[in-house]
Every structure is written in structure tokens, then in C-alpha cells.
Amino acid sequence: MSSELAAAGFFQPLGADDPQMVAGYRIAARLGSGGMGKVYLSHTPGGRPVAIKVIRQEFADDPEFRHRFKQEVVSAQRVQGLFTAPVIDADADGPVPWLATAYVPGPTVAAAVAEHGPLPARTVLMLVAGIAEALQVIHGAGIVHRDLKPSNVLLASDGPRVIDFGIARAADATSLTASGVAIGTPSFMAPEQAAGGRIGAATDVFALGQVAVYAASGAPAYGEGPSHGVLYRIVHEEPDLSGLPAELRPLVERCLVKVPAERASLTEILELCRAAADQTQLRRQEDWLPSGLAAGITSRQGVVPGPVAAPGAPVPTPAAAGGPVPTAPAHQLPPMPAGLPTQAGVAHQPTAPAHPAVHAASAPGVPAVPAQSPAFNAPYQNPYPPTGAYRAPTPAPYFPTPPPPPKRNRSAIVLGAIFGSLVLLLGGCAALANVIGKGNDDRRSASSGSTAPQGGGGAASARPSTDPTPASYPGFEFPAGYHIKLGDDPLTPHDSNYDDLYLSCGGSSIGCTFGSYGTRLVLLDSAEKGSLKTCREVTRFTTQIKVETLSKGAEICMRTKSGNVGLILFKGMSAQDDPSVHAKVDVTVWRGGLAPQDK
Structure with a gap:
């Protein structure tokens, strides 16, 4: 790898916390x-x-992130456009989720x-x-992309490539967005995003206009600075197009209309691009990029690192050049301790993780770690039996011979028989009363139309026999x-800190959070209909x-x-x-909608 290109940030060497392998x-x-x-x-x-x-x-x-990530990956795999980097592989269920896209050799x-x-x-x-x-x-x-910005558009010799489409939505409803993990860039959001409105295709059109301004002027359309100030300008002020x-201008102004329904469609954008280029057809020539930028892409194509050799292939070591022989990396398994017991004469061997998706990186110059090494960022598991794991066979239990039963006299036997008869008689009367009472209960239930389950322990007993009447607060x-x-x-x-739901804001409507200390919250998907049944069943x-x-129109279940x-x-x-x-919310409440074992 060229040290100059590595220094320029084209291809960075792996660090100690980088994986050596991702699912093969x-x-x-x-x-x-x-x-x-x-x-x-x-x-x-x-x-x-x-x-x-x-x-x-x-x-x-x-x-919640894994659930949405899986949905978005499935949708993204259907996108096969000329100006997108297609998703070719992914795994949302492994120790660490990942996805693979076609590599685009361009900045x-x-x-x-920033460079040119x-x-x-x-x-x-x-x-x-x-x-x-691409859109x-x-x-x-x-x-809907939701996070279209200059860092999500790659430049190739034959045109741009849009990446990371839809993935930002996977993080929208997670608790992480409330703990300092920023998803999305305020400088390239649309007004409806900043104000908490409905996000749609027009949201990406607004972001496209901002990308155009940045590419042509080198600065965001609504300036830089603290995020709350930028978002306020996006919602309430006009963009700065002085350097455009x-x-x-006509193209960008149509993209940056505040009202989503009044923005240009993608078809109109293509027509405006053709009109501005004074051509009936947009001819994308090989020299569509400035010469210096195109030369950099050509240089990058010539130095793409080749495939990494599989484990077991000869790896040059510093010792060959007279340097010290490296020691094993810290995460490599230690040798088998001597004297450990065996099972059926076979020494205990560490087993591979259930899903060896990601493997920890080796230090430079050290041979690749075998496939059974612990998964990347997975909790450490001791591959050897704990000390004292071996136990001697348990001896057969000792049961002493019981002493002979004491002799009982005839009068005691007679009194016992009389007492037993009385117990049986009283028990029979109680059983008969129970049958009569149960029959009355069944008749009462039938006459009232109740479908409450009889007995206990069944699945139907996990909720009240009848659904409570909803209380609405529009x-x-x-x-x-x-x-x-x-x-x-x-x-x-209330101003109490221990109720069912709170709304926390940092002094403005930007950065607000719905939260709870004990209530279970679930943000419903657009395909899920908010109802008592849905809120009982969802578990995200x-x-x-x-x-x-x-x-607007998003629904949140509370339990x-x-x-x-x-x-x-x-x-x-x-x-x-x-x-x-x-x-501003509409609230529907089903009081007592869950039985104690459902809480």
C-alpha cells in the first residue's frame, strides 16, 4: 500500500480495535x-x-435497531440503479450487524x-x-433516504453513487439517538425533519438542493454553527445562494421550497438540469469531473489493496529482516494448561462462537488469528473448564433399613376407621356443593354473554375477560x-418524576424526547395499526x-x-x-388492559 495514499486517507491501515474478518x-x-x-x-x-x-x-x-435494520436492508437490496452502490450482502442477526455494498473508487x-x-x-x-x-x-x-448529504454521495469516473439510503431510519426509534449518538446532519435536513413533520420523498429533494449548493459554493445553504441555530434557519429563513x-439558481430554488408539496419533483429536476445544460439529453462524458479530481480517482483505482491471504499462507515476519520476533496478540488463546482432566480421553478444545461474524484484528506482522478466535466485541468466554471442574464420581446413596412399625392396638384401629369415614363424608358434601355452585356460575356466565375462561393458568387468563372501554383525549x-x-x-x-411518560426538551422543540422510567414504549411501524390488540402484542x-x-401520524404504544x-x-x-x-398528541387509554401477569 502506498504510504502517500494511506496518509491522504484513501486506505487506512487497520488498528488494534478493527476486525480482521467480517463473516468470511x-x-x-x-x-x-x-x-x-x-x-x-x-x-x-x-x-x-x-x-x-x-x-x-x-x-x-x-x-429496535436490529428490527428496523433488517427491514431496511431487505428494501435496500431491491435497489439496483446506475447511480447507487447496491447492497450485495448483509446480516442483521449476527453479534455485530453489517452490510456489504459495491466498492466505488472515488471520494x-x-x-x-474539501480538497479541490x-x-x-x-x-x-x-x-x-x-x-x-438514483432517488x-x-x-x-x-x-426515503432521510440522510442525503455530501458525505453520502461518492464521485466515480462515470457519475455519482448514492450510498446509505434508508439506513438512517433504522436508528430513528432507538434509545441511542437520545444519548449523544447523532444520526443525520442538521445542515442538510429539510424543514419537516427539523420541525418533526412527516418525512417523504420531498424530504430528499430538499436535501438534494442543499447538496447542490454545497458542491457549487463550498458552504451549506443555511450556514454553519450550533445545530439548533442551523435548524431554526432551515425552518424559518431563506438560504444563502450568493455564491451560486x-x-x-432556478434548479436549487425549486428544491429548497419550504412546503414539501410545492417542491420540484425528480422529473422536473431532470428537466431543469437539461435546460441549464442547454441540451436535449444530458450526456455524461468521461471528463465530467475537473481534471485534478479525475486524476485522483484514477490514482486511487491503481492502488486498491488486493484480497487478504487466507490463514495459513506464508506471512513475512520482522525476524526475516533482522527485527524482533513478535509475540502472540493479547486476544490469542493461551496454550492448554497441563493436567486438566479429559472427557473420554479427548482433551477439551475451545469451540467456535455460534456465529463467527467478526474476528478481532491481529497486530501488524502477526499471522491471522484462527477462525475459532472470539467474535469482535463479543463478551469474553473462557475456553477452558474452570478450576475444580473435575469431580470424583458420586458414591451410591445410602438408605438405612427402616425400623419395624410399632404395634397398634385394636381400639386405635377402630377409632381411626371411624374418623376416616367422617372425613370422606364431609369431603363428598363439599364436592357436591362445588359442582352445584359451578353449574350456577356457568349458567350466569352464559346468560351474561361472558367468555371468561374457567380455571387458571391458560393463555387466555393473561388478560382481562373483557376489553376495557377506551378513554380518548384528543x-x-x-x-x-x-x-x-x-x-x-x-x-x-404533573411535575412528578415517577409517572408513566415524560417529555423532555432542551429549551426548544429541537432535541425533545418522550421517555419513561418503567413504562414499555414501542414506536409502531407504518404498517402496524394502533389498537389495544397491537399494543398488547408488540414487544420491541x-x-x-x-x-x-x-x-405526523406516528403512533407510540405504552404498557x-x-x-x-x-x-x-x-x-x-x-x-x-x-x-x-x-x-400535540391524541391519547387513548385502556385502563386495566393488562392482567398482573402481563405487566
Whole structure:
């Protein structure tokens, strides 16, 4: 690997915390990292380079993220456009989720602008047209990108490639977005994202306009600075287009319309690109990029690291050059301790993890770790039996011979027989009364129409015999810093810290969070209908949901420790100029909707 190119950030050497292998893909170099995880260079068995994105461990530990990640990967695999990097492999169930896409030997728009400055107008027109075509395919698969920005668009010699489409949605409803893990870039959000509105295809169009401004001027359309200030400008102010070439203005202005329904469609964007280029057809020539940028891509193509050799292949060591012989890495298994007992004459051997998806990296110059090494970021498991594991065979239990029973006299036997007869008589009377009472209960149940299960322990006894009548609270204004208790009628905000649901905000509607200390929260998918049945059955529990991830109409199920069930219908946040920061929601409550064993 060229040290100059490595220093330039093209291909970074693996560090001590980087994996050596991801589910059979041997890692050759690190390509970069972001809020979702790290990206590595690997190869298919046929030698084609691929980019492997390994999701951060914090997300891997979140069940809601895994659920959504799996859904988004399935959708992303249907996207096969000319200007997208297709998803060719993935695993959402392994120790660490990952996905593999086709490797694109080119920089991101962000990196290209940082190194070469703003791009010429002709290049920007080709860039916007290519991204628009990519979005047509992505939206056609039912996906909204949600995080289109300069670092998610790669530049290749034959056009742009859009990456990471749909993956940001996997993190939208996880508790991690409330704990400092930023998903999405405020400078490239749409007004409806910043205000907690409904996200759709038009959201990506707004982001496309911002990417165009950044590529042509080298600066975001709404400036830089603290995220809350940028988001406020996106919602309430006009963009700064002073550095934009005149031929790009009509295109960008149509993309950056505040109202989603009034923005340009992707078809209109392509027509505007053709008109600005003064051509009936957009001809993407090989020299669509500036010469310096194109030369860098050519250089990168010539130095892509080759596939990593399989374990067991000869590996040069520093000793061959007269240097010290390296010691085994810390994570390598120690030798088998002497004297350990064996089973059936076979020494105990460490077993491979159930899913050896990711393997820890070796130190430079050390042969590859065998496949049975512990999984990357997986908890350590001792491969050897614990001290004292061997136990001598347990002797047969000793049962002493019982002494002979004492002799009983005849009068005691007679009295015992009389007493037993009385017990049987009383028991029979009780049983008869129970049968009569049960028959009366059955008749009463039949006459009232009740379907309550008889007896206990069955699945039907896990909830009340009849569904409770729902209590509705439409148009409820939930103030920030307050809590609600579903048992209240009417629903009333409290300043207690131990109620069923709270709304926490950092002084504005940006950065608000619905949360609870004990209530189980579930953000329903768009395909799930909010109802008592749904809220009883869903189990993707969390304790925090970021408001900025919610669109209007989003539904949240609540299951409290006291057995109440709630459904929150999110309708939006208060206006920026409102002195009271609050959420507007419709609340439905089924009090006693869960039996004690369901809580």
C-alpha cells in the first residue's frame, strides 16, 4: 500500500480495535467511519472489491435497531440503479450487524470539495441529475433516504453513487439517538425533519438542493454553527445562494421550497438540469469531473489493496529482516494448561462462537488469528473448564433399613376407621356443593354473554375477560418537563418524576424526547395499526423515543406497570415562537388492559 495514499486517507491501515474478518470477508483496509459505524475494504471470493459497513456495538445491542435494520436492508437490496452502490450482502442477526455494498473508487462530495474546492457548474448539473436518477430508483423501492448529504454521495469516473439510503431510519426509534449518538446532519435536513413533520420523498429533494449548493459554493445553504441555530434557519429563513452560479439558481430554488408539496419533483429536476445544460439529453462524458479530481480517482483505482491471504499462507515476519520476533496478540488463546482432566480421553478444545461474524484484528506482522478466535466485541468466554471442574464420581446413596412399625392396638384401629369415614363424608358434601355452585356460575356466565375462561393458568387468563372501554383525549397538549399518568381521568400533566411518560426538551422543540422510567414504549411501524390488540402484542420495547424521529401520524404504544395500556398519536410540536414548548398528541387509554401477569 502506498504510504502517500494511506496518509491522504484513501486506505487506512487497520488498528488494534478493527476486525480482521467480517463473516468470511477478509478486511484489507479501513475506508472511514461515521455515526453508524466503520467502513472497510474487502473482496468477494472472485476478487471484486466491496465496502463492508460494520454497525457500532451500541446499535447492535438495541433490539429496535436490529428490527428496523433488517427491514431496511431487505428494501435496500431491491435497489439496483446506475447511480447507487447496491447492497450485495448483509446480516442483521449476527453479534455485530453489517452490510456489504459495491466498492466505488472515488471520494465523497464532501472530501472532493474539501480538497479541490467548489465544483464547476457543469459538474454540479451532472451530479444533481445523477442523484435525481438514483432517488427515483430508491423511492421506487419504497425507501426515503432521510440522510442525503455530501458525505453520502461518492464521485466515480462515470457519475455519482448514492450510498446509505434508508439506513438512517433504522436508528430513528432507538434509545441511542437520545444519548449523544447523532444520526443525520442538521445542515442538510429539510424543514419537516427539523420541525418533526412527516418525512417523504420531498424530504430528499430538499436535501438534494442543499447538496447542490454545497458542491457549487463550498458552504451549506443555511450556514454553519450550533445545530439548533442551523435548524431554526432551515425552518424559518431563506438560504444563502450568493455564491451560486446563475445557471444553477432556478434548479436549487425549486428544491429548497419550504412546503414539501410545492417542491420540484425528480422529473422536473431532470428537466431543469437539461435546460441549464442547454441540451436535449444530458450526456455524461468521461471528463465530467475537473481534471485534478479525475486524476485522483484514477490514482486511487491503481492502488486498491488486493484480497487478504487466507490463514495459513506464508506471512513475512520482522525476524526475516533482522527485527524482533513478535509475540502472540493479547486476544490469542493461551496454550492448554497441563493436567486438566479429559472427557473420554479427548482433551477439551475451545469451540467456535455460534456465529463467527467478526474476528478481532491481529497486530501488524502477526499471522491471522484462527477462525475459532472470539467474535469482535463479543463478551469474553473462557475456553477452558474452570478450576475444580473435575469431580470424583458420586458414591451410591445410602438408605438405612427402616425400623419395624410399632404395634397398634385394636381400639386405635377402630377409632381411626371411624374418623376416616367422617372425613370422606364431609369431603363428598363439599364436592357436591362445588359442582352445584359451578353449574350456577356457568349458567350466569352464559346468560351474561361472558367468555371468561374457567380455571387458571391458560393463555387466555393473561388478560382481562373483557376489553376495557377506551378513554380518548384528543388534542392533548403535553408540556415539556412534565409527566402524565394514564390512570388520571382527565389526563393531567404533573411535575412528578415517577409517572408513566415524560417529555423532555432542551429549551426548544429541537432535541425533545418522550421517555419513561418503567413504562414499555414501542414506536409502531407504518404498517402496524394502533389498537389495544397491537399494543398488547408488540414487544420491541424501549424507554426513550426522540421526537425528531417522529412524523405526523406516528403512533407510540405504552404498557405501564399498573396494567394500563396507552396509544399516543403524534400530531406535531408547538411553533418556534410559542413560549410553551409542548407536543400535540391524541391519547387513548385502556385502563386495566393488562392482567398482573402481563405487566
